[in-house]
Amino acid sequence: MTTLLQRVKSKMAIFAHRKARGMLDGEYGSVFRGRSLDFDDLRAYVPGDEVRDIDWKATARHGSPLIKRYVAVRRQTVLLITDTGRNMAAVAQGGETKRDIAVMALGVLGYLAHRHGDVVGLVSGDSSGTRTLPAKGGEAHLEWLLRHVHSHASEDAAGSSIEEQLEHVARTVKGRHLLFVVADEIAANPELDRLLRRLRVQHEILWLTIRDADLASAAEWYGVDDSSSLLSHLAQSPAVAAAYTQAAAERDAGRKNMLRQAGITEGSVAGTHDVITALFALLERHRRAG
Known part of the structure; x- marks a missing residue:
C-alpha cells in the first residue's frame, strides 16, 4: 500500500528531474536566517543560492562556482x-x-x-x-x-x-x-x-x-x-x-x-x-x- 509520504516523495523525485533538488533544499534552508550553522561540505552553485555562500578559493581551484553547505547546530x-x-x-x-x-x-x-x-x-x-x-x-x-x-x-x-x-x-x-x-x-x-x-x-x-x-x-x-x-x-x-x-x-x-x-x-x-x-x-x- 502506498503511503501518503511515498506519494509526496514521488512528486518531489519527478520535480528533481526538471530542477536541481538543491535549489528547493536551499530555499528551505534560507528561511531560518541567522541560525547557528556548522560547515558541512561543498556543492555546485545553482540559481537561487546566496552569493555570500560561495567558496571563492575552492571555486578558483575547481573552475566553476562552489557553495558552502552548512548543517544546523540545533534543530528548528x-x-x-x-x-x-x-x-x-x-x-x-x-x-x-x-x-x-x-x-x-x-x-x-x-x-x-x-x-x-x-x-x-x-x-x-x-x-x-x-x-x-x-x-x-x-x-x-x-x-x-x-x-x-x-x-x-x-x-x-x-x-x-x-x-x-x-x-x-x-x-x-x-x-x-x-x-x-x-x-x-x-x-x-x-x-x-x-x-x-x-x-x-x-x-x-x-x-x-x-x-x-x-x-x-x-x-x-x-x-x-x-x-x-x-x-x-x-x-x-x-x-x-x-x-x-x-x-x-x-x-x-x-x-x-x-x-x-x-x-x-x-x-x-x-x-x-x-x-x-x-x-x-x-x-x-x-x-x-x-
Missing part, C-alpha cells in the same frame, strides 16, 4: 497549520479535493524539514476545536501527521475556521518557529489581521492558499460549508458569474493586502501537480522579502 521546529473543516472537502480549482492538495503541500514542506534535521508538528482542526500533534523527527512521524489531516478533513467535519487554529498557536506555542499555514481562500477581517500581526512578531510564517474551483467549471454546485446547492442555470448566468468574479477578486485583494501588511509571504496552488513549483516560489519570495 516547524509547525504545519491547516484547516480540517468541511471546506477542505470541497473541490479546488484543479479538480482535486482541497484536502488532497493540503496533504501534498504539508508533506512536501514537512519532508524538506525532515531532510534538514528539523522537527515537525501539526496544529489542525475546525470551528469546533483544535488539536496539536507534538513536533518530532522521522518519516513515520510525518506520515502520522499527514494521515491525521487526511482522515479528519471531510464533509462530516464541523465548519472551517483557520482563525481557531491560529488563535490556539498564539495562546499556547512558546519560542520561535516556522509556521506553514495551508488554508482555504479566506477573507480578511480586523480580528484576523491583529492575530496575524501578533504571530508574525514571534514566528516566521509561510502561507499557502488553495484556490477555489471556478464557478463555470461544474454543471451543478454544492456548497460544502452550508450544504446548499447552486443550480446549473444560475451558475452559468453571466450576471451571477460576473458578481461571483468580482466578489472573489475583492476577497483575494483584501487577504493579500492583510498578509502583506503583516509581513507574511503568501503563495497559491490549484492542484497537487503544481504544489512543488508553488512552494519553491513561496520560499524564494520569502527569502527575498527578508
Whole structure:
C-alpha cells in the first residue's frame, strides 16, 4: 500500500528531474536566517543560492562556482497549520479535493524539514476545536501527521475556521518557529489581521492558499460549508458569474493586502501537480522579502 509520504516523495523525485533538488533544499534552508550553522561540505552553485555562500578559493581551484553547505547546530521546529473543516472537502480549482492538495503541500514542506534535521508538528482542526500533534523527527512521524489531516478533513467535519487554529498557536506555542499555514481562500477581517500581526512578531510564517474551483467549471454546485446547492442555470448566468468574479477578486485583494501588511509571504496552488513549483516560489519570495 502506498503511503501518503511515498506519494509526496514521488512528486518531489519527478520535480528533481526538471530542477536541481538543491535549489528547493536551499530555499528551505534560507528561511531560518541567522541560525547557528556548522560547515558541512561543498556543492555546485545553482540559481537561487546566496552569493555570500560561495567558496571563492575552492571555486578558483575547481573552475566553476562552489557553495558552502552548512548543517544546523540545533534543530528548528516547524509547525504545519491547516484547516480540517468541511471546506477542505470541497473541490479546488484543479479538480482535486482541497484536502488532497493540503496533504501534498504539508508533506512536501514537512519532508524538506525532515531532510534538514528539523522537527515537525501539526496544529489542525475546525470551528469546533483544535488539536496539536507534538513536533518530532522521522518519516513515520510525518506520515502520522499527514494521515491525521487526511482522515479528519471531510464533509462530516464541523465548519472551517483557520482563525481557531491560529488563535490556539498564539495562546499556547512558546519560542520561535516556522509556521506553514495551508488554508482555504479566506477573507480578511480586523480580528484576523491583529492575530496575524501578533504571530508574525514571534514566528516566521509561510502561507499557502488553495484556490477555489471556478464557478463555470461544474454543471451543478454544492456548497460544502452550508450544504446548499447552486443550480446549473444560475451558475452559468453571466450576471451571477460576473458578481461571483468580482466578489472573489475583492476577497483575494483584501487577504493579500492583510498578509502583506503583516509581513507574511503568501503563495497559491490549484492542484497537487503544481504544489512543488508553488512552494519553491513561496520560499524564494520569502527569502527575498527578508
